[in-house]
Amino acid sequence: MPTYVYRAVDSKKGCTHCRRGFEIIQRMAESPLSLCPQCNHPISRVLFAPSVVVKGSPVTETDRKIKEYEKEGKWSHAAELADKEAEKTKRQDLKTRALENYKKAGYNFDKYDT
Template sequence: MPTYEYECKNCGYKFEKFQKMTEDPLKICPQCKNQSLRRLVGIGGGIIYKGPGFYTTEYRSEEYKRKQKEEESLISKTSSSNIPSSSSDKTK
């Protein structure tokens, strides 16, 4: 999980926040309650990884495992009559 650094343009309050890649950036300063937060751009565009290629490796292995599973289930389901039309519909 990446860490984002935020700074308030209004009161200068700085803090770090663990967020998912998919989460929206914060806007409201927890200190002065103004919508004056900005995400600091540092390594990797404001994202601090735990190591080089951390996310990429994680993502790849997840994706790889998922594909392997899909293939396995496809193979095991080929013998039975019912094959799901699309397995890429489960992204949500």
């Protein structure tokens, strides 16, 4: 079955799920989704192969490593690595990822004055 990529129509609305885009496996016969299953904001199908959706940021060795950490639930490791790489490459997607992983690791940026 083919994998489709969906993304929020308005990138300023929606949840982190659809703003960043997500992949979903659907049957050919199934009608395309028009609303995000998590937040119900309008989404549209991205007409690229999944591998080229993340424009301008090829999957690097570091990306793979971060993914590995995330899979193992080592959020602080993943966050630090993403953070470092984001500094180096100026990649906004990694910056966002680092923040998300820091949050998952239990860091609280609202009260970071301990």
